[in-house]
Amino acid sequence: MNDTAEIxxxxxxxxxxxxxxxxxxxxxxxxxxxxxxGYQVPFASREMPMPxxxxxxxxxxxxxxxxxxxxxxxxxQGSDDTTNAVxxxxxxxxxxxxxxxxxxxxxxxxxxxxRIPEKTLTEDQILVFQxxxxxxxxxxxxxxxxxxxxxxxxxxxxxxxxxYEDIAKNGHIATTYAYPVKVNDRYVMDPSPTPKFDNPKxxxxxxxxxxxxxxxxxxxxIPPYTRVKSLDFEDYPFEVQKFDKPCGLCGAEDVYLDExxxxxxxxxxxxxxxxxxxxxxxxxxxxxxxxxxxxxxxxGGNTQGETA
Amino acid sequence: MSxxxxxxxxxxxxxxxxxxxxxxxxxxxxxxxxxxxVLAIVGESGSGKTTLLNCLSTRLAPTAGAIEYRxxxxxxxxxxxxxxxxxxxxxxxxxxxxxxxxxxGLRMNxxxxxxxxxxxxxxxxxxxxxxxxTADAWLGRVEIDSDRIDDDPRSFSGGMRQRxxxxxxxxxxxxxxxxxxxxxGLDVSVQARLLDLLRRLVADxxxxxxxxxxxxxxxxxxxxxxxVMRHGNVIEAGLTDQVLDDPREPYSQLLVSSILQV
Numbered sequence: 282m283n284d285t286a287e288i289x290x291x292x293x294x295x296x297x298x299x300x301x302x303x304x305x306x307x308x309x310x311x312x313x314x315x316x317x318x319g320y321q322v323p324f325a326s327r328e329m330p331m332p333x334x335x336x337x338x339x340x341x342x343x344x345x346x347x348x349x350x351x352x353x354x355x356x357x358q359g360s361d362d363t364t365n366a367v368x369x370x371x372x373x374x375x376x377x378x379x380x381x382x383x384x385x386x387x388x389x390x391x392x393x394x395x396r397i398p399e400k401t402l403t404e405d406q407i408l409v410f411q412x413x414x415x416x417x418x419x420x421x422x423x424x425x426x427x428x429x430x431x432x433x434x435x436x437x438x439x440x441x442x443x444x445y446e447d448i449a450k451n452g453h454i455a456t457t458y459a460y461p462v463k464v465n466d467r468y469v470m471d472p473s474p475t476p477k478f479d480n481p482k483x484x485x486x487x488x489x490x491x492x493x494x495x496x497x498x499x500x501x502x503i504p505p506y507t508r509v510k511s512l513d514f515e516d517y518p519f520e521v522q523k524f525d526k527p528c529g530l531c532g533a534e535d536v537y538l539d540e541x542x543x544x545x546x547x548x549x550x551x552x553x554x555x556x557x558x559x560x561x562x563x564x565x566x567x568x569x570x571x572x573x574x575x576x577x578x579x580x581g582g583n584t585q586g587e588t589a
Numbered sequence: 590m591s592x593x594x595x596x597x598x599x600x601x602x603x604x605x606x607x608x609x610x611x612x613x614x615x616x617x618x619x620x621x622x623x624x625x626x627v628l629a630i631v632g633e634s635g636s637g638k639t640t641l642l643n644c645l646s647t648r649l650a651p652t653a654g655a656i657e658y659r660x661x662x663x664x665x666x667x668x669x670x671x672x673x674x675x676x677x678x679x680x681x682x683x684x685x686x687x688x689x690x691x692x693x694g695l696r697m698n699x700x701x702x703x704x705x706x707x708x709x710x711x712x713x714x715x716x717x718x719x720x721x722x723t724a725d726a727w728l729g730r731v732e733i734d735s736d737r738i739d740d741d742p743r744s745f746s747g748g749m750r751q752r753x754x755x756x757x758x759x760x761x762x763x764x765x766x767x768x769x770x771x772x773x774g775l776d777v778s779v780q781a782r783l784l785d786l787l788r789r790l791v792a793d794x795x796x797x798x799x800x801x802x803x804x805x806x807x808x809x810x811x812x813x814x815x816x817v818m819r820h821g822n823v824i825e826a827g828l829t830d831q832v833l834d835d836p837r838e839p840y841s842q843l844l845v846s847s848i849l850q851v
Contacts, residue, residue: 421696430673434674434677436677436711438681438707438708438710438711438712439707439710439711441715442696442699442703442706442707442710443699445699445702445703445706445717445721446700446703448717449700449702449703449721449738449739450700450739513715514715514716514717515715515716516716516717517717
């Protein structure tokens, strides 16, 4: 526990920033979301001490479900140490005084922006997504009244119009992130801007998934072991991205890779987007083709970078 | 009448009335529409034609009166007692609606093929190849070249947009199509071509059509029966040729005599 965390013990600072009535309201929305998988539950989103787009929805969900014994992991684009992740981790360290970690398996609550960890999640973990635009039909149908009606009546032909356009214009389904899914054979849902590479992980996941959109004031959820199907055509089935090279640092295959530009002469490398997964593999002795490269060392940094 | 095989009407309209506050939109309109029949509603601006059309097509609830439609299973249902889901299904399978302004009836930011295919996908078609070939065939039927299938309707001329809108409506083989001034805003030669096309499609598919127009020539070419509206009331109804050749009401006579002669 740090200094600020002691303040709420003295009753001057509420645990995890939000007041108890707000948490109660958000928990009710979460419960409703779990009861109706994929349904967007409106909630009275609060102003948070960070700008919209930084994960105000995810932060409110996380703040409402955190307990004193929880261990929190914060991911931004797969990485634990980019600005968004560092700031939000710091926020909860300050306001809740809970333990935080970089390690996927150690965390009980994981808040993420864009990625689902490569390591399989378990039943006693909760994954919280930060969602910018919760409505999958929004860019096709701008009217909120109409999209709500479409969800209510399961009128989802329009979603396939978008996929049709993709194939007509690009020869394949070119949507690579925010790829629409159908949850429990009922609601079409936008899995936030996660790459479609992660869509198969959403299906039948053991962990509870909560999605919070702060600006749009919506919460939705996927309970553990729920069927989630990515939309597609019979003759153009859903496919995830494939990478022709393994991770440059740890040599992992079948993981999602980020491209890192090394210099201004065309030098580049592909590394695991999930930084914790990559570090763990390197600690276990795996090495990729570029692991010995001095530039790679510089980027990969010290593998003992963990803080708490 | 030998023209119509079925002995039961497709659409029955009973005393449909729509008020806008104290003002009358349309008052006490009743008629039957038979399978394969084309009914034109004519009258000047503000006569209540479009109000009536919107009431018929469930886009605007009437203040009083009832509208019954014969569903595909043969049962007669009151349109305003259908559930929202049933009504939507009806509108995208058994019905069509052709707007005066094609942009209202089309999705302007997706390709022509997707516009035609939308209804197919809405009723559960999930095979891209089939959807595309059906869309292609329909574009051919409305005289749009195959190589325009991936172009946005924004790049189409007014006449092409209107034809695309018609294809988009007919792809699910509806039985009843509503048209609101389908030739309005098109120049005369394009109008003539569109009318020709419409007449052929209506005959080929055996469509029932309710068409609203202020252009008596359109009514003459397309419709079997005609209703003349004024101040929200139907003042004269009958066979098109009969009403246009020998109008009974003074107002109808005025309308007919106002046609410009070249």
